[in-house]
Amino acid sequence: MQASLKVLYPVKRHSTEAAIALLLAMLYVPLIWYWIDGWLNKSVSIEHEYFSYALIGFPYAAWIAWQSRHQWRNLPSSGSFWGISLLALAATFYLSPVQNLINLSFPLMLGAVILILKGLSGLRLMRWPLLFVLLATPTELPYLIAPYLMPVQRLNAAIAAFLLTQIGMNVSVDQIYILVNERIVEVAPYCAGLKMLMTCLYVALMMLHWTGNLRSRPKAFSLLAGAALISVVGNIVRNTLLTFFHGTGRTDWFEWLHASWGGDVFSALLLLSVVLLMNGIDRVANSLTLSPAGSAGQDNFF
DSSP states (O other): OHHHHHHHHHHHHTHHHHHHHHHHHHHHHHHHHHHHHHHHHTOSOHHHHTTTTHHHHHHHHHHHHHHTHHHHHHSOOOOOHHHHHHHHHHHHHHTSSOHHHHHHHHHHHHHHHHHHHHHHHHHHHTHHHHHHHHHTSOOSHHHHHGGGOHHHHHHHHHHHHHHHHTTTOOEEEETTEEEETTEEEEOOGGGSSHHHHHHHHHHHHHHHHHHTGGGOHHHHHHHHHHHHHHHHHHHHHHHHHHHHHHHTTOHHHHHHHHTSHHHHHHHHHHHHHHHHHHHHHHHHHHHHHHSHHHHTTGGGOO
């Protein structure tokens, strides 16, 4: 009898949290599965597909929350009025017929539960998992940004045309249109590299959190700026290759890089570059710390 009570004690102790977790799973597992299926099979809108980095972001957020479980349990239970208000907003969003609001209800609901259970101290503890979930939740943000990408589209078209002329191709540019061998290539808003920019910045933020470098402003700025530069340069290279393949009639190669797994490989290489950049920044910082000349000014740099 005593052995049975010992087994049931942890269940009773965390029964409230278990019930909340079960309710959240019932509400949001179908929605999250819809997201994942759309990302893997590319059966969703272009704007939605931009958030496919959630495939690594959501597990990372869950891992951070799991690592903080002991601190979570030690926090006093102090519900917050803001938690109830946020819960009402999340429920309203969830019941809305607007898909964008339904998606946003997920991070809002998580924030509401945290505030209700542990108050502001719990929100401070779980701020990073919640932020990674929020940034990876599909919204219409890419659609809102797209109209402002015209300068980037023109830059992509101009540089791609310049590079192709260096190998003897007859290329002309008109705004965002590249004419190669009587074939027109358009650098559309969604070909301007916004998806890779968002993904590279998200992965850079994950790397900064993983390595503990968020405390260092120079490191954080260097990595985020470097990640943005990697995405821009990488997209210029990709657009140049796509223009070359299309202009020379290599349709199979064009489709492979544009819509097939070649694009995934190219994206993976860019993300690997972000990881390598983080390692490089750490090595430079360590070398400056160890060098006699850099030790005096180390606090002012990294």
